[in-house]
Amino acid sequence: xxxxxxxxxxxxxxxxxxxxxxxxxxxxxxxxxxxxxxxxxxxxxxxxxxxxxxxxxxxxxxxxxxxxxxxxxxxxxxxxxxxxxxxxxxxxxxxxxxxxxxxxxxxxxxxxxxxxxxxx
Numbered sequence: 001x002x003x004x005x006x007x008x009x010x011x012x013x014x015x016x017x018x019x020x021x022x023x024x025x026x027x028x029x030x031x032x033x034x035x036x037x038x039x040x041x042x043x044x045x046x047x048x049x050x051x052x053x054x055x056x057x058x059x060x061x062x063x064x065x066x067x068x069x070x071x072x073x074x075x076x077x078x079x080x081x082x083x084x085x086x087x088x089x090x091x092x093x094x095x096x097x098x099x100x101x102x103x104x105x106x107x108x109x110x111x112x113x114x115x116x117x118x119x120x
Contacts, residue, residue: 032091034064039085041111045077049113054082056107062100064091072106082109 045051054074061067066087071079086107093100 032064032094034090034092036089037085039081039109039111041114042077042081045075045081045111046113048077050075050077051111051113052078054079054109054111056082056086056109057104058086058107059102059104060091060094061102062093064093066090067102069107074109078109078111081111082107085109 052075055072056079057070057072058066059068066089069083069086071083074082086109094103095101
C-alpha cells in the first residue's frame with residue numbers, strides 16, 4: 001500500500017492590522033502552545049547589558065513536538081538560551097482537513113534586562 005506524504009504547512013502569524021479578529025502571534029501562542037517555560041536570562045548577557053529579540057525558525061512535527069529549530073536573528077548569548085528553552089516546548093497538533101500535519105513557524109523570544117535597583 002502506498003503511503004501518502006502530507007506536506008509541511010507554513011504557519012504565519014500576521015501582526016497588527018485594523019481587524020480586531022486578526023490572527024496574531026499571541027493568539028497562536030495561547031491556542032497551540034501547550035507546555036512552555038520562559039528562558040533563563042544568561043548571566044553573562046546581563047553583565048554585558050545585552051538585551052533584544054531572538055527569532056527562531058521552528059519545524060513542529062504532526063504530534064506537536066519540535067523537530068528542528070535554527071536561529072534566524074539574535075545575539076549569540078541570547079540565542080543559545082532561547083534555543084535551549086524552546087526545544088522543550090510542545091504544541092497542540094495542527095490539523096488540515098482533520099489530518100495532523102507538521103508545520104514551519106517562527107518563534108520570537110524577547111530578552112529585556114531586569115529593572116535595576118537605584119542606589120540612594
